[in-house]
Amino acid sequence: MTNILDVQALKTEFRRKNTLIRAVNNISFTIKKGSVLSIVGESGSGKSVTMHSVLRLIPSTGKIVAEKINFMGRDLMRLTEKEMRKIRGDQISMIFQDPMSSLNPTIKIGRQISEVLLWHHKANPKEAKERTIRMLHEVGIASPIERYNQYPFEFSGGMRQRVMIAMALIGEPRLLIADEPTTSLDVTVQAQILALIKKMQEQNKMSVVLITHNLAVATMMADEMIVMYAGQIVEQATKAEFLNRASHPYTVALLGSTPKLNMKERLQSIPGQPPDLKNINLEGCPFVDRCSAKMERCSREEPPAVQLSPTHRIRCWLYT
Template sequence: MENLLEVKGLKTYFYRKDGVVKAVDGISYDLKRGETLAIVGESGSGKSVGVSSVMGLIKPPGRIVEGSVLFQGKDILKSNKKDMRDIRGNKIAMVFQDPMSSLNPTLKIGEQIMEPLLWHNKCSKEEAKKRVIKLLGEVGIPSPEERFNQYPFEFSGGMRQRVMIAMAMICEPELLIADEPTTALDVTVQAQILKIIKEMQRKNNTSVIMITHDLAVASMFSDRVIVMYAGNIVERGMMSEFIKNPSHPYSKGLLNSTPILGSKKKLEAIPGQPPNLKNPIAGCPFALRCSQAKDICFKEKPPITELSSTHNLYCWLFVKEGVKKDA
């Protein structure tokens, strides 16, 4: 199966007066058509900055300093502003975690969802309205004709998130990026939102990148998973394999701190705090919080180690003669 997206050696730094923050420090991954990839990690791990880089949404003092983002074989980081406008919202769309800050409070919901269709000259205004009303119904908003003319403040949090999904899917993009789409929603609404995204993915064969700190959500929804920490990828693999056999100490910590429905297992917090990304990290970024860290963990960055053809990680605990590879 061909790759729709290939991210290679991506580095995104923020140049501030008090130093350079290496928010994303050399990540690489790919995504196939129709596949769902979860990117998980604590707040500040670089998840959102990474996908914002893919969307071309990094603004000063941030800057993409290295790497490439191949979408349909073309490096979109080299695209001009016009080409990026043609891609963004049309071929690649994003659902943001806070719909209230993403929606214009002074515009009717219908007008905002129509905007990508009209911007990309997909159809007439009359046809766009019909499409929007139909889509509002498909994402579970009752009385879509009436809701079309209402404002964001007239919608609940869950309904606003459905509006954001409708806005992202209106142009039937090939790639949907969902950045914490269920944050601050109750469990029932979370399940409904994820079901809507999954149904629309099946309908259009859309590839999905799900950004989340919640491994329980990721495990229900995703084919593959990437674990990020301090701007780096520390582990990746098929979700089914990863859940059964998380190997990096940080991955294990994430799973041990994730509540599982029906489980009586005591949750365990990961000790310590993430490193300050303004300071150079000589070895493994997780070493200071890792109970199994060895001397080399503080001195050298670990190479990639393959546990299987679909599961690899960056950890000195797994480096042995014969499995060590270049990153």
């Protein structure tokens, strides 16, 4: 299968006064066409910054460096801002973690969604309206014809999140980046949205990056899994390898602290704190302070990437 996205040696840093925050620290990964990649990891591990970096949506205090960010044969790092804007929303859509800030309060919901189709010349106004109403229905909004003409303030928080999902899906993107897309939704609606994403993935060969705190959702949706810790990818594997042969002590701890993979469960926390990314010890392994299997060299030397199978890679001294 061909890769739709190939990210090599991505680093994203933020500079604040005299401190440097290494939010994403030299990560590489690929996504195959038509497949789902789930990214898990505790708060602050760099999941959102990774995908914002791919879309080049990082504030000016941030700096992105990468060997390449190749999307369907084009290096996104080399595109102009104008070319990038065309790719965003046309070929790559993102459902943001904080969707409330992305709706315009002064424009009716229906128009905001159908604009995606009109702007990218994917439909005429009549078609755009019909498809928007259909999409509102598909994301579970009752009375979509009436809802089409309402403003964001007339929608509940969960409904606004569904509007954002509709907006991200209506243009039939090649790649969907969904950052905690269903967090504020109840379990029934969550299941409906995930089924809709799955359906579009299968029908349109859409690729998906799913960022979630819920291991059950992550594994249910995924073909491949990435586990992030302190800005690094500590383990990447196929879903089967992740569930049957999780190897990094952090992944093992995460799975161990979540005895039942349940749709309602957020990622459980494990004892201890992640390192402060400002003072991160670049010499050793970032997980060393919380690791139950730590060895002497772990605090001195950065663990190498170890290939456990062609599709399974970890960063840990235990496997060298």
